[in-house]
Amino acid sequence: MAEHIYIEDIAEHVDETIKIKGWLYNSRSSGKLHFLELRDGTGFMQAVMFKGDVSPELFDTTGHLRQETSVVVTGKVRADERAPFIPFEMGIEDLEVIAEPVGDYPITHKEHGVAYLMENRHLWLRTPRQVAIMKVRHEIISAIRGFFDDNKFRLVDSPIFTPAAAEGTTDLFETQYFSQKAYLAQTGQLYMEAAAAAFGKVYCFGPTFRAEKSKTRRHLTEFWMVEPEVAFMELEENMDLAEKFVRAIVERVLTNCAKELEILERDTTLLEKIADPEPFPRISYDEAVEIIRANGGEIEDEADFGAPHETMLGEHFERPVLVHRYPLEIKAFYMRKDPNDETRALCVDMIAPEGFGEIIGGGEREYDVEKLEEAIKAHNLPMEAFEWYLDVRRYGSVPHAGFGLGLERTVAWICGLHHVRETIPFARMMDKLTP
Secondary structure (H helix, E strand, C coil), X not given: CCEECCHHHHHXXXXXXXXXXXXXXXXXXXXXXXXXXXXXXXXXXXXXXXXXXXXXXXXXXXXXCCCCCEEEEEEEEEECCCCCCCCEEEEEEEEEEEEXXXXXXXXXXCCCCHHHHHHCHHXXXXXXXXXXXXXXXXXXXXXXXXXXXXXXXXXXXXXXXXXXXXXXXXXXXXXXXXXXXXXXXXXXXXHHHHHHHHHCEEEEEEEEECCCCCCCCCCCCEEEEEXXXXXXXXXXXXXXXXXXXXXXXXXXXXXXXXXXXHHCCCCCHHHHHCCCCCCCCEEEHHHHHHHHHHCCCCCCCCCCCCHHHXXXXXXXXXXXXXXXXXXXXXXXXXXXXXXXXXXXXXXXXXXXXXXXXXXXXXXXXXXXXXXHHHHXXXXXXXXXXXXXXXHHHHCCCCCEEEEEEEHHHHHHHXXXXXCHHHCCXXXXXXXXCCC
């Protein structure tokens, strides 16, 4: 009996008769031949049915199969450099229909608008481009977990329900939590600070939520973020860690996803420069402002960067740039002041090249309990909600630092995607809650 083989493993079965279980992605006929493009979740390949190799009934039935019919196809694998998708194809000996579509498939092989495709996201995911993006996303996630495992970090899961804001009150999703109010987590960072005091080097990796009313190509209301935190680490070491981390991610994707990047028509020239041993450029906020203004950008004194400013900075450098020491007043309450200039925070953002914007934000955390209490009051946050957080400083406080990397922005950058909506299986945006 023929063995069920996945398309991704087909190279190991040349000249063998096997079964492929999957779906009909596309088909065409030419006289005595049917050319079937099959997909099985691991890849796409061509299978060819010759009229003389099967019964007349099966040949006729196959010629009328609709796109996305689920099938089991049996045949012999042969090498063929001319075949689409991969340099192998199957000579069909038998075909069994599992289920036929109830009508014409909604996403045909013609052009469709993005709005229509997003409404049919559950089906759009089946196309080669979207499969390639999700494979790169998977590889990035594997690289993230591998990096922290290799560097002896401990995974500590943070809660989704939180009692108060971590980074501002204007973009919280509020929900009823039995007899009290709760909010969907903006970040797991505060919990990682407590965990770092227990385990030294930790990270969390999960969904975070921002009720920010933004419709830019870089924003989602639900996205995934990885957040390492390290006890006894200061800003320079934090930047070293962020650089080493991003370099590891890019190198792994270039090694393991070359085929997917080719499908996405991604020019990898600048990505390949990430592997150079030369450090990423590091500039202060003030130096970044000078670059923005020198390139014709307008920005008010001490203002935070918007998307156009990040784009200018990203296009100015060929590799990710680390911008440090932003004005304290535009940063979150937990940021530590620079002892050499208390108007500045010991923070850092990493901005991706090619105009893809910020992918990392982080810095040192204030570890003096009295200064932290003052900052909580200054930001008009409820002190009682942060008593547990203050305990981290009351009992064995140490310098500590960390950062958060946004997964979807990182996927967009590495894949060369214009909009983050394609970087996550089911995007959540201001106007998008389904499918």
